[in-house]
Amino acid sequence: MPGTNLTREEARQRATLLTVDSYEIDLDLTGAQEGGTYRSVTTVRFDVAEGGGESFIDLVAPTVHEVTLNGDALDAAEVFQDSRIALPGLLPGRNVLRVVADCAYTNTGEGLHRFVDPVDDQAYLYTQFEVPDARRVFASFEQPDLKATFQFTVKAPEGWTVVSNSPTPEPKDNVWEFEPTPRISSYITALIVGPYHSVHSVYEKDGQSVPLGIYCRPSLAEHLDADAIFEVTRQGFDWFQEKFDYRYPFKKYDQLFVPEFNAGAMENAGAVTIRDQYVFRSKVTDAAYEGRAATILHELAHMWFGDLVTMEWWNDLWLNESFATYSEAACQADAPGSKWPHSWTTFANQMKTWAYRQDQLPSTHPIMADISDLDDVLVNFDGITYAKGASVLKQLVAYVGEDAFFRGVQAYFKRHAFGNTRLSDLLGALEETSGRDLKTWSKAWLETAGINVLRPEIETDANGVITSFAIRQEAPALPAGAKGEPTLRPHRIAIGAYDLDGDGKLVRGDRVELDVDGELTAVPQLVGKPRPAVLLLNDDDLSYAKVRLDEQSLAAVTEHLGDFTESLPRALCWASAWDMTRDAELATRDYLSLVLSGIGKESDIGVVQSLHRQVKLAIDQYAAPTAREALLTRWTEATLAHLRAAEAGSDHQLAWARAFAATARTPEQLDLLDALLDSTQTIEGLAVDTELRWAFVQRLAAVGRFGGSEIAAEYERDKTAAGERHAATARAARPTEAAKAEAWDSVVESDKLPNAVQEAVIAGFVQTDQRELLASYTERYFDALKDVWESRSHEMAQQIAVGLYPAVQVSQDTLDRTDAWLASAEPNAALRRLVSESRSGVERALKAQAADAAAAE
Numbered sequence: 001m002p003g004t005n006l007t008r009e010e011a012r013q014r015a016t017l018l019t020v021d022s023y024e025i026d027l028d029l030t031g032a033q034e035g036g037t038y039r040s041v042t043t044v045r046f047d048v049a050e051g052g053g054e055s056f057i058d059l060v061a062p063t064v065h066e067v068t069l070n071g072d073a074l075d076a077a078e079v080f081q082d083s084r085i086a087l088p089g090l091l092p093g094r095n096v097l098r099v100v101a102d103c104a105y106t107n108t109g110e111g112l113h114r115f116v117d118p119v120d121d122q123a124y125l126y127t128q129f130e131v132p133d134a135r136r137v138f139a140s141f142e143q144p145d146l147k148a149t150f151q152f153t154v155k156a157p158e159g160w161t162v163v164s165n166s167p168t169p170e171p172k173d174n175v176w177e178f179e180p181t182p183r184i185s186s187y188i189t190a191l192i193v194g195p196y197h198s199v200h201s202v203y204e205k206d207g208q209s210v211p212l213g214i215y216c217r218p219s220l221a222e223h224l225d226a227d228a229i230f231e232v233t234r235q236g237f238d239w240f241q242e243k244f245d246y247r248y249p250f251k252k253y254d255q256l257f258v259p260e261f262n263a264g265a266m267e268n269a270g271a272v273t274i275r276d277q278y279v280f281r282s283k284v285t286d287a288a289y290e291g292r293a294a295t296i297l298h299e300l301a302h303m304w305f306g307d308l309v310t311m312e313w314w315n316d317l318w319l320n321e322s323f324a325t326y327s328e329a330a331c332q333a334d335a336p337g338s339k340w341p342h343s344w345t346t347f348a349n350q351m352k353t354w355a356y357r358q359d360q361l362p363s364t365h366p367i368m369a370d371i372s373d374l375d376d377v378l379v380n381f382d383g384i385t386y387a388k389g390a391s392v393l394k395q396l397v398a399y400v401g402e403d404a405f406f407r408g409v410q411a412y413f414k415r416h417a418f419g420n421t422r423l424s425d426l427l428g429a430l431e432e433t434s435g436r437d438l439k440t441w442s443k444a445w446l447e448t449a450g451i452n453v454l455r456p457e458i459e460t461d462a463n464g465v466i467t468s469f470a471i472r473q474e475a476p477a478l479p480a481g482a483k484g485e486p487t488l489r490p491h492r493i494a495i496g497a498y499d500l501d502g503d504g505k506l507v508r509g510d511r512v513e514l515d516v517d518g519e520l521t522a523v524p525q526l527v528g529k530p531r532p533a534v535l536l537l538n539d540d541d542l543s544y545a546k547v548r549l550d551e552q553s554l555a556a557v558t559e560h561l562g563d564f565t566e567s568l569p570r571a572l573c574w575a576s577a578w579d580m581t582r583d584a585e586l587a588t589r590d591y592l593s594l595v596l597s598g599i600g601k602e603s604d605i606g607v608v609q610s611l612h613r614q615v616k617l618a619i620d621q622y623a624a625p626t627a628r629e630a631l632l633t634r635w636t637e638a639t640l641a642h643l644r645a646a647e648a649g650s651d652h653q654l655a656w657a658r659a660f661a662a663t664a665r666t667p668e669q670l671d672l673l674d675a676l677l678d679s680t681q682t683i684e685g686l687a688v689d690t691e692l693r694w695a696f697v698q699r700l701a702a703v704g705r706f707g708g709s710e711i712a713a714e715y716e717r718d719k720t721a722a723g724e725r726h727a728a729t730a731r732a733a734r735p736t737e738a739a740k741a742e743a744w745d746s747v748v749e750s751d752k753l754p755n756a757v758q759e760a761v762i763a764g765f766v767q768t769d770q771r772e773l774l775a776s777y778t779e780r781y782f783d784a785l786k787d788v789w790e791s792r793s794h795e796m797a798q799q800i801a802v803g804l805y806p807a808v809q810v811s812q813d814t815l816d817r818t819d820a821w822l823a824s825a826e827p828n829a830a831l832r833r834l835v836s837e838s839r840s841g842v843e844r845a846l847k848a849q850a851a852d853a854a855a856a857e
Contacts, residue, residue: 322389562601648685
């Protein structure tokens, strides 16, 4: 609807006219156990710069009962249109608006989400407002630069808890009256309501005392490791307050693990919501704990960067997310007592890989994106905004120096506390502290799209001494449809020289750090030195670029990749090999051989698990179809061998068990899964607990071994929300026409499923070894897509648009069908982007399949 999609120009005009002072929001949630709607009463006080003007306030609600402006009742039916309430005849100076409405609980993870726990049949509520969904709960000027104070009063059922941004008060007659917040943006306000379980502590240092709380549903309380979560949180408080030289800006800090959350977490001021899958019900690897800690630190960093100081408009969303992403990794790497000092390896292995993938899509864009309206920003929470931006910030730290960087950040926080900023405000502060002119750097890195490739050019004499060394920088053409021009950029990089020691380990003997600029950069520091076994560009991962190895280094890495003594150079080489596979420069069969030769020596469990995912994707999508089954057989046999050889009870054993379950295919392999489930066979140290059982059940369902009765029996063992999702995945995975039709209808033809269950059904529906069974759904997808997009909420529609795209049908016909739909359906920009990105994956897979086939000839 036109009123729903706020434009940047509308927001600018409204901010010029209005200054918002305060909100008073009164919600009656006493009927939450039954659902439906609830009464929302909003009183807003705001100043108007000019008399006689008009504006609007945002609201998504089934019914508006009253609109009163400066004491005058307006006709609600007349002024409430298209999710906006028109405000005519505004007075100069102070205005007071009161809106009484019935707002709706949701099951989509947007606005005020309502979930009923099957364990206790109790309702649990939480809000999710980013980007534009505070307007689903109360009337609001829904843009980040119209900050105000927010005072919530909530009536809730007896025995429930209500948590918000301000400290939790004592209720009176089940009414919770919170004190006003500081001046913050509407999208970081929050309410979490229900019979939640909680654990409390306090952060104390140098006279500072901040109450800490952790919340989850009672059905998860036995699994809540609150001490570990508090430990990471305190490390973050220590590190961020020292680096930012600004005390935590709110009165308390609660972390609430909530059900059916669409994202990883949300930085609501003082009341962070986190997906409750981070309360681990079963054994997980250390990589999962590291990932949870990164999420905790990411949201804590947002309390300063995003909440204390907030972007003026969504163009600078990247500043929020990139800064938090960089800070989470830097804190984990440097904070005293951190359990994950190798976090830059994880960053290279996961964040950089995500960024490189996103930057090669037709939707690639500058880090500082051009966000013209809300539709643009809703699809912009991507690998550019988070991962490339954080990578470039890491490059900026190397460029200006860490001390100068954080001195600039400190000045920025002090100067703009509780205000709104643009990119120029941060760069200005960094220029002051570093003495560097960052305008050229900003233009090259933040205002252009695409990725550079760095290649070494090395010559040696007959004795193996380097006679010439240069780095060639390339700027590949942007993908078809992408805006902008290829750009060569300045890079601050290190070059590592690695040789084999007496124990057969690759050890760095020399390191050169330099600036790379232009097409060719000489490296005289290495001329005259003996050629080492491996010369690794962008060692220590300082810059953002795809890196290639010279022929001699590639040969050494192929033989000895697992022999690097440090995890980061291994991760960089793994990433380079994966990138070459995606770019059809390395055949899938050769990538598989490389992984199998080195993965047994890889100690970093996060890297091992990434390799598992990448190998399976490569075989499923990038292998020549005629070779796919043989490669899958080879890989599955290797996973079983590693499972049996892994140390009993180790993270590696668990990871290999999951990798084996993902592709088990022969009768003997499937018999083993079945036997592990019923305990007629065991593998020493392997705990076949709740989550691992579901992984086995889902695979046995996908190959037709298990049907509805076996899935139902497993659900009886695990009658929880997680069990419900896993069962939905297993049912949708069954290889029958009836199962696929049932799953399709529940997602596409009906809109009744909650967000998390819809996601689970989609995950089961799409099975890469069921291509023929799924082929008929390509046409059905395109027939239904536009109606789905226009009738569902953004989160629900995006799940369907991306999740059900026929990505497993790697063929020219899929590309042609997609092109025909894009030409005829005339989708809006957001939907066009999502479909074009999915199309790009099929196009890339076709090229990789051709390269793999050619390698076999």
